[in-house]
Amino acid sequence: MEVTKHSEGQTRIYELTLDKKDIRILDSGFSEGIVSPVFPTGERFQIFPHPYYFSESFHVLPTDHSTYYIYMGDINVKKVGDLEKLIAEKGRIPIEIPGTIKPINVGYVVLKVA
Numbered sequence: 001m002e003v004t005k006h007s008e009g010q011t012r013i014y015e016l017t018l019d020k021k022d023i024r025i026l027d028s029g030f031s032e033g034i035v036s037p038v039f040p041t042g043e044r045f046q047i048f049p050h051p052y053y054f055s056e057s058f059h060v061l062p063t064d065h066s067t068y069y070i071y072m073g074d075i076n077v078k079k080v081g082d083l084e085k086l087i088a089e090k091g092r093i094p095i096e097i098p099g100t101i102k103p104i105n106v107g108y109v110v111l112k113v114a
Helices: 020-028 078-090
Strands: 002-008 011-020 044-049 060-062 066-074 090-098 104-111
Touching: 011 020, 011 044, 011 090, 020 044, 066 078, 066 104, 078 104
Parallel strands: 011 104, 044 066, 060 090
Antiparallel strands: 002 011, 060 066, 090 104
16 A cells, blocks of 8 residues: 645645555455555554445544554445445545544545555
8 A cells, every 4th residue: 555645725635545465455354454654744544344334434543543544345345346446436535533522534535546
């Protein structure tokens, strides 16, 4: 997984590019997922496979507050191409951290398949 970052005004946008190996790992459904390298500003991303669920946002990993994670999957994913299509359809995925009243958006992730 490769990570790039840019801004649109005050909004941070991270692009995570997944290669075919990453997709195979996620498609297996029985792995610990994939982890990005640590970004120069300290952030990193982890994607966990899930057979039925695709999280609506990235969240802070409870054991590592510099890592954002998401669960990725869907009951309709039957083959690798289905997972790639699901990723392509997601668009911008918010990154949320806990807030007092509601979650706080700290940016967005766009997933791409190389």
